[in-house]
Amino acid sequence: MNNIELELTSNIESAVKECFDITPEPGLIMIEIPKDNSKGDYSTNIAMRLTKIVRQNPQIIAKALVEKLQQKVKDADKIEIAGPGFINFWIKKTTLANVINTVIDAGDDYGKNDSGHGLRILVEYVSANPTGALHLGHARGAAWGDSICRLLNKSGYDCLREYYINDAGHQIDMLGESVYARYLQSFGKEATLPEDGYHGPDVVEITEEIKQDVGDKYVNCSKEEAVKFFRHQGKRRELKRIEEDLKYYRCEFDSWVSEQKIVDENRVNIVMDKMVEMGLTYEEDGAIWFKSTEYGDDKNRVLKKSDGFYTYLTPDIANHMYKFERGYTKLVNLWGADHHGYIPRMKAAIQAMGYGKDDLEVDIIQMVRLVENGQEVKMSKRTGNAITIRELIDDIGIDSARYFFVSRAVDTHLDFDLGLARSQTNENPVYYAQYAYARICSILRQTNGAKRLDSYDLLVSEKEVDLLKHINEFTSMVADAALTRSPNKVCNYIQKLAQYFHSFYGAHKIIDETQPELTAQRLALLEATRITLKNALDLVGVSAPEKMERTED
RNA sequence: GUCCACGUAGCUCAGCUGGAUAGAGCAUACGCCUUCUAAGCGUACGGUCGAGGGUUCGAGUCCCCCCGUGGACGCCA
Numbered sequence: 001m002n003n004i005e006l007e008l009t010s011n012i013e014s015a016v017k018e019c020f021d022i023t024p025e026p027g028l029i030m031i032e033i034p035k036d037n038s039k040g041d042y043s044t045n046i047a048m049r050l051t052k053i054v055r056q057n058p059q060i061i062a063k064a065l066v067e068k069l070q071q072k073v074k075d076a077d078k079i080e081i082a083g084p085g086f087i088n089f090w091i092k093k094t095t096l097a098n099v100i101n102t103v104i105d106a107g108d109d110y111g112k113n114d115s116g117h118g119l120r121i122l123v124e125y126v127s128a129n130p131t132g133a134l135h136l137g138h139a140r141g142a143a144w145g146d147s148i149c150r151l152l153n154k155s156g157y158d159c160l161r162e163y164y165i166n167d168a169g170h171q172i173d174m175l176g177e178s179v180y181a182r183y184l185q186s187f188g189k190e191a192t193l194p195e196d197g198y199h200g201p202d203v204v205e206i207t208e209e210i211k212q213d214v215g216d217k218y219v220n221c222s223k224e225e226a227v228k229f230f231r232h233q234g235k236r237r238e239l240k241r242i243e244e245d246l247k248y249y250r251c252e253f254d255s256w257v258s259e260q261k262i263v264d265e266n267r268v269n270i271v272m273d274k275m276v277e278m279g280l281t282y283e284e285d286g287a288i289w290f291k292s293t294e295y296g297d298d299k300n301r302v303l304k305k306s307d308g309f310y311t312y313l314t315p316d317i318a319n320h321m322y323k324f325e326r327g328y329t330k331l332v333n334l335w336g337a338d339h340h341g342y343i344p345r346m347k348a349a350i351q352a353m354g355y356g357k358d359d360l361e362v363d364i365i366q367m368v369r370l371v372e373n374g375q376e377v378k379m380s381k382r383t384g385n386a387i388t389i390r391e392l393i394d395d396i397g398i399d400s401a402r403y404f405f406v407s408r409a410v411d412t413h414l415d416f417d418l419g420l421a422r423s424q425t426n427e428n429p430v431y432y433a434q435y436a437y438a439r440i441c442s443i444l445r446q447t448n449g450a451k452r453l454d455s456y457d458l459l460v461s462e463k464e465v466d467l468l469k470h471i472n473e474f475t476s477m478v479a480d481a482a483l484t485r486s487p488n489k490v491c492n493y494i495q496k497l498a499q500y501f502h503s504f505y506g507a508h509k510i511i512d513e514t515q516p517e518l519t520a521q522r523l524a525l526l527e528a529t530r531i532t533l534k535n536a537l538d539l540v541g542v543s544a545p546e547k548m549e550r551t552e553d
Numbered sequence: 554g555u556c557c558a559c560g561u562a563g564c565u566c567a568g569c570u571g572g573a574u575a576g577a578g579c580a581u582a583c584g585c586c587u588u589c590u591a592a593g594c595g596u597a598c599g600g601u602c603g604a605g606g607g608u609u610c611g612a613g614u615c616c617c618c619c620c621g622u623g624g625a626c627g628c629c630a
Contacts, residue, residue, distance in 0.1 A: 033569085
């Protein structure tokens, strides 16, 4: 909420108190921005919401409130009742323009807010197995998760970016055997990769790296010893590649938690013992089961198989307990769509261990389908395998990739149009926004720069007011996008901000020697727009270029 | 079969947790560069919000029931 909205809310609250002698609950008073300018700058539906409490016609309630509000709201030019009982506010243009100095003073910090109240929140995302390169689903999850964390940090949450490494199970054994087979093959030996081994080019490349370090040392040793070595090496090097790809993609994690480490620290056994002790389990067919149906799951789940090994679930429960132990009170996971059915059992486990149902929230990342010229692109032309995050970025660029992934809600299937993402034309929303930024910088370069002024009384045209109002909304948008974990809202905001700017640019010549005062005020408005646009782009990890070369077509 | 998402303009999607006459972009048509970057601006065209019922001052949004699409339903990870 910005200052104007805060002031309106508190004025409405006291008006309600005085008129009806009731204290409105938090959240009852809602301030909206009407889509239509003819309905004012801000609006509230409080009169309708009070009908049930006060037992009065909304028109009568609104009339009483407006009488009080006329005296209270000093920043309003006009307050009117409209439609079924909306109260609409027209804010003084000078008040709207105050935001320019707020933005200039705050700089990079504009948009920062404390709606998170320091809540300790741990966001786990990507968490791809270290057995191969990251793919499109991971790219979507990485962009989304990283933007969520940027939003949370900007909104006063204490947020940790975590990557959970599944490095203790069967798939790592397969990786070890795959690298071993490639290693032997490179010495001309007969060796076949396991059926469910890893056939990608990354395994061949990693094998070459290892060979450079150790030569033929593992050609003649026992298979057991060799596979153990290659398992470790393979995992380490695959992980390093993943980390490098993510870093290149502007996603950096604060914390990498290894499943193997959780096992080694005995956390899995401890959780298992505790669950048995708490009576959450039973034995059947030689296995130990978790009574997850008692906590909303549709089936009970095996924790320890009859062969004595744990299932995937058990170390993951330990992983989640470890998150709580480190003092995080809110856990957020971003999982691929194929993990959908896994949510109820993990939530069940958390509740069984004494935590709240909503202490863990899981957002599902739906499938990505690459499309080019209306045709689905399934495989990389170069490798014949699934397309990796690197190939995607090399093709369309980091900015385009990140923006596209984040601009659509994650819970819907995404058709990613390669041609569109690659195009440097007006069809591409990334360039539309970046071009606005470059245009602003270009104008500012031609002047002595924008200065903070004491008055913006000349900024009264429709285009200027639209821009001011939108800049005013930035902080509330950031808080809302953080709360609802919807970075796509930032993209909507960016598009609209760019649109308001371009429209303003088209309507007015900004540098006008004959009107120095107006020019100075407009330059300050441009500077505020520039800062807001840059901060918004930064929230989704997209760069703000000061120049864009014009391409000939 | 059971469970979970989703269904909005020709296409891709918004719709601020129930608000006013449902919005953008692209595509299509027509205007605008002797003026700060035309990667831009403006105008027009485009809708039974999948179908039906319910809840209330008010439903694209909440509930029920169909239809359609996708996903999940292992002592795999």
